[in-house]
Amino acid sequence: MKIASWNVNSLNVRLPHVLQWLEKHPVDVLALQELKLDQDKFPISAIEEAGYHAVWFGQKTYNGVALLFKGEATDVVTGIPNYADEQRRMIAATINGVRIINVYCVNGEAVDSAKFAYKREWFAALNAFVAQEMQQHEQVVLLGDFNIAPADLDVYDAEKWQGKILCSTDERHWFQQLLALGLHDSFRSKRPEDVQYTWWDYRMNMFKRKLGLRIDHILVSTALKETIVTVDVDEIARSWERPSDHAPITLEVA
DNA sequence: ATGGCTTCATAGTGAAGA
Numbered sequence: 260m261k262i263a264s265w266n267v268n269s270l271n272v273r274l275p276h277v278l279q280w281l282e283k284h285p286v287d288v289l290a291l292q293e294l295k296l297d298q299d300k301f302p303i304s305a306i307e308e309a310g311y312h313a314v315w316f317g318q319k320t321y322n323g324v325a326l327l328f329k330g331e332a333t334d335v336v337t338g339i340p341n342y343a344d345e346q347r348r349m350i351a352a353t354i355n356g357v358r359i360i361n362v363y364c365v366n367g368e369a370v371d372s373a374k375f376a377y378k379r380e381w382f383a384a385l386n387a388f389v390a391q392e393m394q395q396h397e398q399v400v401l402l403g404d405f406n407i408a409p410a411d412l413d414v415y416d417a418e419k420w421q422g423k424i425l426c427s428t429d430e431r432h433w434f435q436q437l438l439a440l441g442l443h444d445s446f447r448s449k450r451p452e453d454v455q456y457t458w459w460d461y462r463m464n465m466f467k468r469k470l471g472l473r474i475d476h477i478l479v480s481t482a483l484k485e486t487i488v489t490v491d492v493d494e495i496a497r498s499w500e501r502p503s504d505h506a507p508i509t510l511e512v513a
Numbered sequence: 514a515t516g517g518c519t520t521c522a523t524a525g526t527g528a529a530g531a
């Protein structure tokens with residue numbers, strides 16, 4: 260089974276990219292973040308023509324998440340339960356017996372900002388939800404854009420980013436708290452030493468200069484960790500014309 | 514450089530992303 264995640268930074272702009280990518284990478288599940296389109300504007304026809312079903316939680320201008328899949332999705336949850344959130348950042352479903360939780364985590368802007376307080380509160384709510392899900396499901400995948408680089412190895416210039424948004428001690432602690440629920444960073448557990456980024460700033464030719472951050476992740480429960488075959492970031496999609504600033508990441512489990 | 518680039522939005526000395 261292949262499960263992928265991609266922050267597309269507007270599905271309106273990136274639909275051709277998504278369709279082209281799926282043609283080359285016919286994964287079983289593709290989790291999308293930052294749709295930036297309203298619930299009734301989701302391009303379901305084009306996605307069905309490509310051979311996929313979908314569930315989505317869309318929002319005008321910002322946020323928005325979706326799951327594209329070949330099988331069947333049950334027990335769909337949109338938005339973190341018991342957490343009032345104006346921003347649509349989470350969709351979960353059970354697909355092929357695997358509980359898939361797709362998240363577009365809060366950016367946070369700067370560590371002293373009001374948005375950082377929202378990020379803190381949002382991660383606490385996510386943690387409580389995932390803890391519940393872990394009790395009900397053996398095979399759990401928590402994936403998406405976490406907006407956290409877990410370690411200095413995941414940052415092109417750790418000294419410059421030290422304590423900054425995406426790299427602060429608080430954020431890394433929230434990431435560890437998710438792992439403490441019994442999840443594993445699939446990329447890092449499979450490739451402990453590799454320098455591999457998933458996001459490169461549009462500005463200053465950061466992609467061409469190979470200067471990025473690893474902030475998109477696929478976390479898996481212990482039962483799934485044992486069956487990991489590969490974890491790959493597709494930098495080719497980042498090199499396409501008018502690309503998203505994030506690259507897709509794909510997990511294959513036996 | 515509180516920058517850069519890209520998106521969506523509006524027509525802003527823009528807002529937000531990461």
